[in-house]
Amino acid sequence: MKITSFDPRKHGYHFANRFVTHVAPGIVTRGLCGGMSMGALDHWRNGIAAPNHFATAEHGNDLGGAEVPAEGGRLQSAIYERQVHSLTTALVYNRWLFGPGSVADGHRASVGAEFTEIRRRIDAGRPCLVGLWSLGQNDVFGGHQVLCYGYETTPMKLYVYDPNHPDQECELRPFDVPDRGVEVCAPGISDGYRGWFAADVYNWDEQPPWTPRYVDLAITEGIRINGSTDVAAGGGLEVTATIKNMGQYPSRFKNLYVYVRDPKGFNADHLLHGAEPGVTMLQPGESHTIVRRSDTFAAGAPGNYRVGVSYLSLTDRWCDLSAVPGTRSFVDVAVHPPNAQLVHDRWVEVPESATEPVGAGVTIKPGDQIALTGRGAIWAGVWFTGNNGPEGWVDWITDNPRFPLHGRPDARQFSLIFRVGDEAWTYAGPEVPRRTYGGAGGDLQLWINDDVHNNGTGAFNCRVQVWR
Structure with missing residues (x-):
C-alpha cells in the first residue's frame, strides 16, 4: 500500500464535473474532467487547497445556484486551460483513439502493464493522471479522467480523485469478472469503464512549478512582525496579516487561524490566541486583517518558532494560504535567552x-x-x-x-x-x-x-x- 499526501477533500474541487462548454458555434462539449484533475494536482504541488467555492448537498451552494462556475469566468477558464493541456499530446490522443478492443482486453491491460506504470509513479511520490476508457468500444468521447494518489496490491485498487464526485475518497478497482471491466466506487457510487491507463502528461519538469491561475483566499499584506523576528524570551511580539478573497465567488471556511509551532514542531497556538473569532466567510474582493499581540511571547522557552496564518476548511482540512508576491504565509521567529552574548x-x-x-x-x-x-x-x-x-x-x-x-x-x-x-x-x-x-x-x-x-x-x- 502506498498513498501520497494528496487529499480529495482538500486539493480537489468542491463541485461536480457538470460543465457544458461552447467551443465554437454549434460545437458543445460536456465535462472538464482532465482540467479538474490537472488543476487539483496543481493545488497539491503548490501546497495550497482548492478554491473554497461549494456546490454540494453537504455544504450548500456558493455559485449563485449553478452547478458549476460560469462559462468564461476566471475559474472555468483556468480549468478549461488545463483541460486542453491534459489532451493535447500525441501520446494521450492515441491512447484514447486506439484503446482495447473489448472490455476483457481493457481489464487485462488495467491489471497488467497499466497498473505497474501507475504504481511506479506513485512509488516516486507523484500522483498520476489516469484515463478511463468508456464501456463502448467506439465511444471515444465517453471516456473520463481522474487523478490517482495511491494504490493497494491486495486486493488491487487505486485511490482516486474523481471530478464527477466532489469531496469523495473514491476507489478504482477491477471487477473479478474481466468482461465487466473496472469501476470507480465509493458509498452509493459505482461507475463502470472498459479499463484504465496511465495518462500522466503533467509538466513535472517545469520550474518553478505551474502556478494555479485561480486562487481565492490569499495573504495580500504581511505576515508582518512589529519589530524584529529576533526577540528575547518573554518579550513582546505583534503579528499582522491581511487575507483577501481574490476569487469570483464567496469563500467559506470554519476558522481563520494564527498558528504557532514551537522549536520541536509542537502546537503552541495559545501564544497568539489561535482562531480568529466570528470570521467564517469572505465575499469576493473582501479583506480581513488579523492583529495579534503577546506581551510575553515564549517566556522561558528560547528556540526557533514558526508563526503563520492558515484556515480550517468546511471539509475539516487544515489549509495553508496562498501569498501574493512580496508577502508570506508564515515567518520564523528566533527567541533567544535574554542574556545571550x-x-x-x-x-x-x-x-x-x-x-x-x-x-x-x-x-x-x-x-x-x-x-x-x-x-x-x-x-x-x-x-x-x-x-x-x-x-x-x-x-x-x-x-x-x-x-x-x-x-x-x-x-x-x-x-x-x-x-x-x-x-x-x-x-x-x-x-x-x-x-x-x-x-x-x-x-x-x-x-x-x-x-x-x-x-x-x-x-x-x-x-x-x-x-x-
Whole structure:
C-alpha cells in the first residue's frame, strides 16, 4: 500500500464535473474532467487547497445556484486551460483513439502493464493522471479522467480523485469478472469503464512549478512582525496579516487561524490566541486583517518558532494560504535567552574557485544562535549567462546529486550554502535570520552550490554572527 499526501477533500474541487462548454458555434462539449484533475494536482504541488467555492448537498451552494462556475469566468477558464493541456499530446490522443478492443482486453491491460506504470509513479511520490476508457468500444468521447494518489496490491485498487464526485475518497478497482471491466466506487457510487491507463502528461519538469491561475483566499499584506523576528524570551511580539478573497465567488471556511509551532514542531497556538473569532466567510474582493499581540511571547522557552496564518476548511482540512508576491504565509521567529552574548562576528570570503568547503573558523555548539548575511557576486562559468548573487539562480531548482544541495525546494543552483559539521547542506542565500541551532554541533562551513567549481569568477562574502 502506498498513498501520497494528496487529499480529495482538500486539493480537489468542491463541485461536480457538470460543465457544458461552447467551443465554437454549434460545437458543445460536456465535462472538464482532465482540467479538474490537472488543476487539483496543481493545488497539491503548490501546497495550497482548492478554491473554497461549494456546490454540494453537504455544504450548500456558493455559485449563485449553478452547478458549476460560469462559462468564461476566471475559474472555468483556468480549468478549461488545463483541460486542453491534459489532451493535447500525441501520446494521450492515441491512447484514447486506439484503446482495447473489448472490455476483457481493457481489464487485462488495467491489471497488467497499466497498473505497474501507475504504481511506479506513485512509488516516486507523484500522483498520476489516469484515463478511463468508456464501456463502448467506439465511444471515444465517453471516456473520463481522474487523478490517482495511491494504490493497494491486495486486493488491487487505486485511490482516486474523481471530478464527477466532489469531496469523495473514491476507489478504482477491477471487477473479478474481466468482461465487466473496472469501476470507480465509493458509498452509493459505482461507475463502470472498459479499463484504465496511465495518462500522466503533467509538466513535472517545469520550474518553478505551474502556478494555479485561480486562487481565492490569499495573504495580500504581511505576515508582518512589529519589530524584529529576533526577540528575547518573554518579550513582546505583534503579528499582522491581511487575507483577501481574490476569487469570483464567496469563500467559506470554519476558522481563520494564527498558528504557532514551537522549536520541536509542537502546537503552541495559545501564544497568539489561535482562531480568529466570528470570521467564517469572505465575499469576493473582501479583506480581513488579523492583529495579534503577546506581551510575553515564549517566556522561558528560547528556540526557533514558526508563526503563520492558515484556515480550517468546511471539509475539516487544515489549509495553508496562498501569498501574493512580496508577502508570506508564515515567518520564523528566533527567541533567544535574554542574556545571550555575541561571541563571533566576522566576514568570510567564499570564492567560486573553492573546490572544497570553506571553513568559517567558527565552532557551533548546541543552543547557539546563528545569523548569516550573504553579499557579493559570482559568474558560475555557464556560457551566455551573467553574474548572480548569493540567492543563486532562483528559478532553477536542482535534483542533480553533483550539486552539494539538491532534491529540496530551496536547492538553487549557484547559491550560497552552509552546514555544521557533517550535516546536510542548507540554503543560506542573502540572509539566514538569527535562529537557534538545534543540532549536535561542529565547525561551520560555507560553499557555493555548484556542480563544477573553479570554472567561473568572483566570490561571495558571508557575515557570520553567533550568540551564546
